[in-house]
Amino acid sequence: MEQTDGEIAVVGAGLAGCLLACFLARRGHRVALYERRPDPRTATVERGRSINLALSERGLDALRRIDLEKRVMAEALPMRGRMIHPVDGETEFQAYSATADRAINSISRGALNNALLDAAADEPRIRIAFSHRLTGLDPFTGRMRFETPDGEVAAEAAVVLGADGAGSAVRAQLLARGEVNEHVDRLDYGYKELTVPARDGEFALDPQALHIWPRGTSMMIALPNPDRSFTCTLFWPLAGAGSFDALDNPHAIAAHFAAVYPDLPPLAPELVREYQENPVGVLGTVHCDPWQAYGRVALLGDAAHAIVPFYGQGANCAFEDVVELDRCLDECDDDFAVALPLYQRRRQANAEAIAEMALANFVEMRDKVASPLFQAGKKIEHALERALPGRYVSRYELVSFTTTPYAQVRQRVRRQHQVLAATAAGVATLAVAGVAALVRRARR
Known part of the structure; x- marks a missing residue:
């Protein structure tokens, strides 16, 4: 048994987990950050599952609190509004703010994760264990089991915080023990990524906009990258006409895009190949209650309340969870048994509100913006x-x-x-x- 007396375990070295570890370390806690994947900074990244993020004020506020905003934003590009692409006719720009000077920021999930991992690795109070997949958790004692390339490893922590995403292993362990209730509302929509490469070394589309191709029951969006490419994401029905299931051969794929997204094929020469190779991701909302057990184990971010990505608030909301937990620890003199239930009371209604607004914004983006x-x-x-x-x-x-x-x-x-x-x-x-x-x- 690996002895970690007084150590805080954070399961999941994604966006929320890395940020949480940095906040805790700066409070003086020793942190063990466990991640099921190999180090993403050196490993091969899986294609087609990133969905570029739109980092906005809530996320930036969290980064500022531990002096990470400039470090992270070096990889971000400001988007000041939506650029609407109709089937026919000219594009139209719709500013996000009344003054047209405010922007959300496009950043790849991988770039943001790597920047936060670097920040966590720089903290002497944080140790990071990659290729550790959680397979067991006793929420009453803080004892954990991990599967690693070298076999099973046991560990124990004073507090265990699950920041391991929508498919959270921590939540699964709590669910198996009857400590939480869970309900997942899955959309009958999925997503798939494509790429618009740079053209002659420059952006092929306006880089100061989030591009939207609204098509009523489906849509595509595109966000800019520092290498002057765009990451495009299709949000389509899983089945039926115009769905992912309906396009099953190169001719059908090319014909569909030529008819429904006619300005895209000239900009995306690898469109058909990427469409065939990249996976279809699932979309849904996770409802979970409670978010904590025994004042010793808790869930944050997508592990507690995953939402659909249509308001660009998933990461921003998760970062706010970290800020609220930090605030609760301040008020409770770092007594986790008091702070964790308080954190849930303060955040749960907000998580439910943004989940509802994100679903409503899907309808707005795929249909109403063209009206x-x-x-x-x-x-x-x-x-x-x-x-x-x-x-x-x-x-x-x-x-x-x-x-x-x-x-x-x-x-x-x-x-x-x-x-x-x-x-x-x-x-x-x-x-x-x-x-x-x-x-x-x-x-x-």
């Missing part, structure tokens, strides 16, 4: 933001450019919409009354 009515509504919304600064703020602005808790964002937007609806109704009533008065005068 003239939607575009007119966005212009009105931005005009209201400029006319009523601080008093009227759009949902997108609140989610992406502030750290207002997600649950409060949802409540505030509902109130704003109610006020606008009531105001519009009042104006309409006055207008009708005015017309009626004019008619009465005309009849006299």
